[in-house]
Amino acid sequence: MAINAVLFDFSGTLFRLEQDASWLADVRGNDGAVLDLEAQTELMRRMTAPVGQVVDLDEEHRHAWQNRDRDPALHRKVYLEVLRRSGVPRQDQAEALYQRLITPGEWTPYPDTEAALKGVSRTGRKVGVLSNIAFDIRPAFAQRGWDSYVTEFTLSFEVGAVKPELEIFRNAVERLGVRAAETLMIGDSEEADGGARALGCEFALVDPTPTVTRPDALLGALRAHGLL
Incomplete structure (x- = not known):
C-alpha cells in the first residue's frame, strides 16, 4: 500500500x-x-x-x-x-x-530535519510528530517556521498514552486521517517507535547520534521508502 x-x-x-x-x-x-x-x-x-x-x-x-x-x-x-x-x-x-x-x-535539529519535513509535505503527504514527552515541543518548530509542514502533533502528556502502546499510534494516525497501513513511522527506538508496526505501520530506524555525525539519515529513510 x-x-x-x-x-x-x-x-x-x-x-x-x-x-x-x-x-x-x-x-x-x-x-x-x-x-x-x-x-x-x-x-x-x-x-x-x-x-x-x-x-x-x-x-x-x-x-x-x-x-x-x-x-x-x-x-x-x-x-x-x-x-x-x-x-x-x-x-x-x-x-x-x-x-x-x-x-x-535548547534542542538542536538534525541537519536534514527541515528538508525531511518540507520534502514530505511538498509531496502532498501528511506529516505528524509523535513523541513521548512531557512538555510542548511545538515552539521548536514554530520558531523556525517548520510548523507549517506539520499536520498534527501527538504528544504523550496531552493524550495520556505513551509509545509503544497502540493507543498513541492509533491516536496519531486518526489525527492525520489515514490508515496505519499507509503510514511510515521514523524513530530512533526499536522498542518505543517500532511499536507502530503492531498497528500496521511501516517503520524506519535512525541512530540518535550527535547531530554533526548524522547529516542525512532522515532523507535516507524517506528515499528508502520511495517518498522523495
Missing part, C-alpha cells in the same frame, strides 16, 4: 538535546570536582534516553519514571532525582539543567 503519511519521533530523530559548553562548566559532583567529559556525556544520555530506567530508583520514583511522559509533574520529579543520583547534588544546578531539558529552543 502506498505511504500517504509520515510520523516522526522528536528526541533523537528530528532534534537532539546537545549541551552548550557552558551548561555543565560549573556543575560539580559529589566530590566537589567539575564533571569530566565522560561524566557530562553520560549525564546527557540519561536525560534523553527514550526507554529503560537509567539509574536505581526507589518505588516512589520508579512510578514517576514509568509515568513521566504522561504527567509534567512526575517528569520534573523523577528527572531531578535522576540528576541527583547521577552526581549533581546541588538543587539549583539540577533545576537549571532540567530547565534546559524542557525548553524547546
